[in-house]
Amino acid sequence: MRVIVHVDLDCFYAQVEQRRLGLDGDVDAVAVQQWSNLIAVNYVARRHGVKRGMPAHEAQKLCPGLRCVHVETIGEGGVVVEDPTPPAPGATRDPMVKASLRRYRGASREVFAALAAHCDLVERASIDEAFLDVTAQSAALLKEAQAAAAAAGRSAGHGDGVGEVHSNDGREEEGTGGHEDGAGVAGASGDAPDPDGEGVAAGQQQHQCKPKDYRRELDFRTQRHSQVVDAEHDATATELSQSQEAAAAAAPELTESARLLLAGGVVVDRIRRAVREATGFTVSAGIAANRVVAKLASARNKPNKQTIVPLSLQSAMMRSIPFREVRGFGGKYGSALEAALSAKDGDGGGADVVTRRVRNGWHDPKAADDAPPLTCGDLLDVFGGTDGTKRFAQRCSIPLDAATAVMRSVAGEGMDEVKPNLKPKSLSACKSAYLGDAAMVRRCMAVLAEELVERMAEDELLWRRRATTLVVHHRGALKKDHLSKWKAGKTSELTRDRNRQCRMPLGAEATVEASNSQGETARKTVRVPTPGQIVETAEGMLRKLASSGGLPVLPCTRIALCATDLQDLETGSASLTSFFQAQPKGSVNSSGGGTSLRSPQRKRPKRKRGTLEGFFGGAAKKPAPTTEVVGEAHTTIEDAKAEIPRAEGEGQGAGPLAGSFGAAVTEEPAPAPASPQRNEMWGGDEETDIRSAEREGDGVGDGHGEEVEEGQGQDNVIAPSELEDKDRQGQGVYVLVVEDEPPDPVVDSTDAEVEPEPEAAGAPAQAPAEATATTSLDGGMKACPRCGQEMPAEELPEHEDWHVAMDLQERFHPGSSGSARRAPGGLSGIQPRQWSKQRAPQSKIQSFFKR
């Protein structure tokens, strides 16, 4: 059996704001607001009835003391507002200002760093959720505790220890008094076809709830099926932990699995403390034998509590859970299943389902509103077994294997492993707003692109990987004359989400320098597209959308830019190779575009000092000559692209064809293209289309930064923006320098990796620095020059990257990660992994700062 943990930050965004603003989550009512609505609510506010999704002004009425904190915003020109004044209710929002969750992503990284420091098997499930596999630690702890118990000559004897364990939580008294300690007894409760899961105690089959009380009743019962540990950092908790450990070791009536889970509870309690110590955030957790149960358990007792579900109680707990609460069944699929199953006229079990629900407290099956939730137990009772599963499949018209999977899930038997991963798999920036014309779309996309580029740079610094695909999402909008032009039933077509993807423009090198308050400087090179390149490429995708599907692109209500297919920039060459192979041919040529990834050949940039815009906004005024290596690579790609058959379709060569295709697909009202040549009109309506750069046959490409002439005199052509002006300068190296940075020639020791500066382009330059780092694979521990931290030598480069990334983050967003609070040196509060000397070699993926 494994010990699986689901970790869940309590009202995460609210906690982040509490920490930032010095609010007390136990006293102050706090909510996080995005435009007019609340997206996170702390527990004090919840007690006043404030709920997620609620309009802020309503919440204020419920809870006059409520502190609503608006999320950060980003506007045109990359203007970040850290504490925006929330818009007045009913006010029109600026379509060029987007909400940004950057602050929470940063906090999330802190949390995951802390988790990873204490557990090798951490899987990121969302910005604030993780699955952990703590089997090994739990087993070790158990063994230790048992050895200690044996040494102490303590003969087991008493089961009281277990009782102590859950006597902690006052609400538990009822649940703990009875049989629950008898984890061993649970077989009985598990087997009983008893929806209550009351188990052994006198046949409680007929345990009846009063109408409307079922929900509470379920909660109550669920608590009885688990053990709750309060993680307040007080003596009680410590005692608790010890008694739990002792109980795990000593209680003879516990099965081995129960002991192991109890030990897991101790491990998790420690991890939660560590997270709180490192970040200040409280965490809830569920501990069970598999992910499904752990996830349900973590939600059982919040905030700041952990819930253990012993194997012996697992089945009973699952039975009591409304099946819509099981992951995957909360949406349409779940409700469809529930509806199919509950139709009482049906055969094959429907009547039984209704019967079950009546027993659950449904007094009037006609009053659908009053229906108690269908529990997993109901499903198991009616559709359990091979036979039942077949009926289930038939009744719901789903394949048998799907039905089998459902039944497994509701039985709490999901055995999926925890797959270690700390990194997001894609980066996206989106904005919902009514965008009526092409100029608006363009400006909005520029804002999105700025953010995306910043995050791509950050991602490369943190994880050494690079996005190779750009996806543009689009949601249409209704316009008045559309209502007349489109059939009523078809209007939803107009608001459909659609998307197109293409290769991410390769972009230019950007050298990032950062220094901390001690005057230490570090430098890294990343390669990200410019915002302008992204915008151009994205516009190509919108044209592609316009020319297929027969739907207008304008107006629209939502645009998203998404960077996906993040490829590792691996030194090992396997993934590096594949990265280049994934590039259009020509980029792996002698120009050195390839090797420059790792060991950039560049001269000292002539740089424009200082500004943030200098880094993220675009190129330096004057590209240094050597940067043309990059420029070459870029050009090469363009050339190569020209040779490639138009796999991407409508973009270029397929234009005319696509145009006619679009026209053919277009339903009745779509106007035929005005001219045989490519006529990708965004709006489908003449007055709103965009035709920039269409005149030449190649104007409609998929972007990739081609230097398209602007302002062709078309009425709706967008004037070049500043952004473009900068981009136009192309492939410069841009540098962020801090004020007191030493003069150019200074070479830092921390800088070794990018510093060697081999002048020869295309030199095999297999990163000398890297080599030195990796040659010492067996060289044991090394100390970081920045912080003195000891670690395996091969981890050093990665660790230094981390410093750079943190410096950068601090530079751009001072105090964003709470550094002031915990890291007086000025570095971010995110701490690198703590290395212990005896640490066993770890697989790469498990190491947090390893990509």
Add this chain to the structure above:
DNA sequence: ATTTTGACGCT
């Protein structure tokens, strides 16, 4: 006027 994210499965 629920927005902004992210993952994954189906075809």
Add this chain to the structure above:
DNA sequence: AGCGTCAAA
């Protein structure tokens, strides 16, 4: 490749 669904703050 593109679409749809699910989920979380």
